Amino acid sequence: MLTGIYVHVPFCLQRCTYCDFNTYTGLLSLKEAYVDALLREMALRAERAAGVRARTLYFGGGTPSLLALDDIVALVQAVRQQFDLPWDAEVTLEANPGTVNEAYLGQARIAGVNRLSLGVQSSHSQELVLLGRIHTWSDTEAAYRMARAAGFERVNFDLMYGLPGQCLREWLVTVRRCLELGPDHLSLYALALEPGTPLAETLALNEVPLPDPDLAADMYEAASEQLHAAGFWQYEISNWARGTTAPPSIWALPPEGLTEQIGPQISQHNLIYWRNEPWIGLGAGAHSWFRGRRWRNLPHPESYINAIISNRLRGFSAEALSQRLIWGETLMMGLRLAEGVTNGRFSATFDMHLRDLYGDVIDTFHRLGLLIWEDGRVRLTPRGRLLGNQVFEAFLPEGDEFD
Ligand code: SF4
Numbered sequence: 001m002l003t004g005i006y007v008h009v010p011f012c013l014q015r016c017t018y019c020d021f022n023t024y025t026g027l028l029s030l031k032e033a034y035v036d037a038l039l040r041e042m043a044l045r046a047e048r049a050a051g052v053r054a055r056t057l058y059f060g061g062g063t064p065s066l067l068a069l070d071d072i073v074a075l076v077q078a079v080r081q082q083f084d085l086p087w088d089a090e091v092t093l094e095a096n097p098g099t100v101n102e103a104y105l106g107q108a109r110i111a112g113v114n115r116l117s118l119g120v121q122s123s124h125s126q127e128l129v130l131l132g133r134i135h136t137w138s139d140t141e142a143a144y145r146m147a148r149a150a151g152f153e154r155v156n157f158d159l160m161y162g163l164p165g166q167c168l169r170e171w172l173v174t175v176r177r178c179l180e181l182g183p184d185h186l187s188l189y190a191l192a193l194e195p196g197t198p199l200a201e202t203l204a205l206n207e208v209p210l211p212d213p214d215l216a217a218d219m220y221e222a223a224s225e226q227l228h229a230a231g232f233w234q235y236e237i238s239n240w241a242r243g244t245t246a247p248p249s250i251w252a253l254p255p256e257g258l259t260e261q262i263g264p265q266i267s268q269h270n271l272i273y274w275r276n277e278p279w280i281g282l283g284a285g286a287h288s289w290f291r292g293r294r295w296r297n298l299p300h301p302e303s304y305i306n307a308i309i310s311n312r313l314r315g316f317s318a319e320a321l322s323q324r325l326i327w328g329e330t331l332m333m334g335l336r337l338a339e340g341v342t343n344g345r346f347s348a349t350f351d352m353h354l355r356d357l358y359g360d361v362i363d364t365f366h367r368l369g370l371l372i373w374e375d376g377r378v379r380l381t382p383r384g385r386l387l388g389n390q391v392f393e394a395f396l397p398e399g400d401e402f403d
Contacts, residue, residue, distance in 0.1 A: 002055045003290065004272040005079050007038060008283030009064040010301050013099070017132035017202070020194035022285035022299050023062040030301050034284075035071045037308040039078050041282050041297075044313055046082035049280070049290070054083035056269035057091045059113075065095035069104060073111040080112075090115055090154075090268045097143035098135030105150035115154040115267075116147050117187075123174040127163055130208070132198070137177070144181050154265060156185035161223065162216030163191050164199075164208040171219045172226065179230050184265040185241045186232065188223055190216050217386060224250055233262045236274060237336045237385050241265040251338055251382045257375075259339050274337050275345075276330040293320050323350075324397045327357060331378075331395040336388065340372075340379025354378060361394045 011031065012023045046052075057079050059072070067075075072093070079085045092115040093108060105116070122128050123137045135143075140157075147155050157178050161171050178186065191211060193200045202208055224234060232240040233247045235254060244263040245255070255261040259271055272279050281288045285299035295318035298304045307316070321329075327350060334341035343354045355362065355373075362378050365371035370384035370391050384391055 001049075001052045001278065003049075003052055003083070004056045004058065004269050004277070004279035005054045005083060005085070006058050006060060006269075006279055006281040006286055007064070007075060008281060008286040008297075009059060009061040009067055010034075010284045010299075011061070011066050012063045013066070013096075014132065014134050015198075017130065017199040018191060018194065018197055019132075020197055021062065024301060027301055028066065030305065031067065031071070033305050034301055035067065035074065037305040038075060038282055040308050041313070042075075042078050042082050044308075044311065045280055045282065048313075052083065052280075054079055054085040054089065056089055056272065057085055058269040059091075059093045061094055063096045063099060064093055065099045065104070069107045069111070072108055072113065076112045087112070092117055092156075092267070092269055094119065095143070096133075096135060097139040098133075100143050100146065102146040102149055105146050105152065109151045114152070115156070116152045117156040117158065118143055118147075118183075120157040120178065121160045122163070123177040124170055127166060127170070127174075130163065130165075130199070131160070141181065144183070154185065155183045156187060156267070157183045158187045158189065160189050160191055161219040162211045162213070164203060164211050166211070166219075168215065168219055168222060172222055175223050175226050179226070185239070185267065186227065187239050188220065189238055190220070220386070233338070235259050235262055235266055235338050236270070237380075237388055239267065239270070241267075251380075251385055253379070254339050257339055257342065257377065259337060271337075274333045276326070276333045292326065293318055295319070322397070326350075327352070328396040331358065332392040335371075335378070335380055335392060335395075338379065340377050343376040358395060365391055365394065 010023045011028055012025055015025050057076065076091060091113045093113045094117045097118050097120060118140065120140045121131055121133055125136060128136065144155065159174060159178065193203065203210055227234065227240045228247060228250045231242060231246045233243045233254065234240050234251055241262055242265045259266055278290045279288060280290055284297060284301045284304035286297050288295050295316055297316050298307055330346065331341055341354065346354050362371055362373050366373055370381055370387055372379055372381055380388060380391065
């Protein structure tokens with residue numbers, strides 16, 4: 001069995017105003033003990049999953065680039081040893097542009113990290129300040145150049161749109177500036193206002209104009225056109241990659257109907273999530289999906305370290321999913337991809353046919369122009385990708401579906 005390995009690094013220098021991720025400031029003194037716990041958890045998980053091999057490794061956070069280089073090296077080596085990660089496997093490091101230098105990136109590259117994901121968010125200083133980011137656009141330019149100099153051939157930028165007070169023109173300036181720099185992959189996310197975050201509270205006090213959802217949709221469409229014109233394939237609702245050929249249209253079916261055929265710049269690790277294939281998450285608050293069970297580690301780094309030190313993997317939240325929920329989630333995640341979900345892959349995994357389970361739902365959304373059923377494959381239409389959430393819901397069973 002093959003799996004993705006996710007390593008969570010729950011430390012940040014400063015909390016961004018919109019962030020509700022499982023991350024902490026002021027806990028950097030725990031870093032050493034935390035890495036020891038990660039190595040310990042990895043050994044315990046590997047023992048329980050004997051024979052399971054890793055195909056990708058992803059350092060996410062938090063700010064993984066706050067880890068010392070020696071720690072990155074030790075963790076990559078441990079995944080190679082414990083989970084037989086191949087030498088040429090995709091290894092991604094998320095990095096904050098304000099936290100890296102050329103020596104760090106060069107050594108990370110030598111250690112086997114071959115994909116860098118930079119949390120750029122915006123090219124405008126007033127937006128970066130509003131978001132509470134610690135970096136500037138010049139930091140992004142510098143980090144990008146350092147990454148190339150260090151030998152990274154796969155660089156992703158995360159960008160955010162639908163910001164309070166942001167206009168379409170400003171957003172497209174950010175997209176254009178990024179394209180001029182030349183990353184290989186872009187992830188575009190609409191700002192989600194999470195309750196309790198400083199940004200949500202500031203907006204509630206009317207100090208900043210509320211984001212307009214229609215404008216956010218226009219931003220998405222306009223960026224999508226700009227990226228298509230620049231030769232990027234939109235292979236997932238929020239993700240674009242340079243391909244070995246240019247895409248024939250926006251939201252085109254990938255060559256041979258397979259995302260991998262777009263080229264080496266797609267995120268192979270995230271493809272595991274979208275295809276609802278197994279992954280093991282290590283670290284505080286990390287989620288896993290493995291052998292029909294989903295679990296989450298204790299979220300606070302200190303509790304996590306203490307649990308792992310005493311060999312306590314049990315006691316973390318875990319649930320076994322019903323078959324119907326697994327099918328529904330496979331559709332919900334798979335429809336995020338331009339390749340959609342094929343009956344061939346679905347029936348090979350579950351020994352059930354898509355149309356037998358979801359024929360009515362597929363036909364209903366087909367009539368509404370949101371889904372296409374063609375050659376044994378269901379996928380969103382270009383309009384459907386704007387209304388994905390309405391479609392996804394229809395595939396999920398009602399109520400709790402845990403065994
Ligand atoms: S860098 Fe990322 S994880 Fe850290 S506070 Fe900002 S948004 Fe949250």
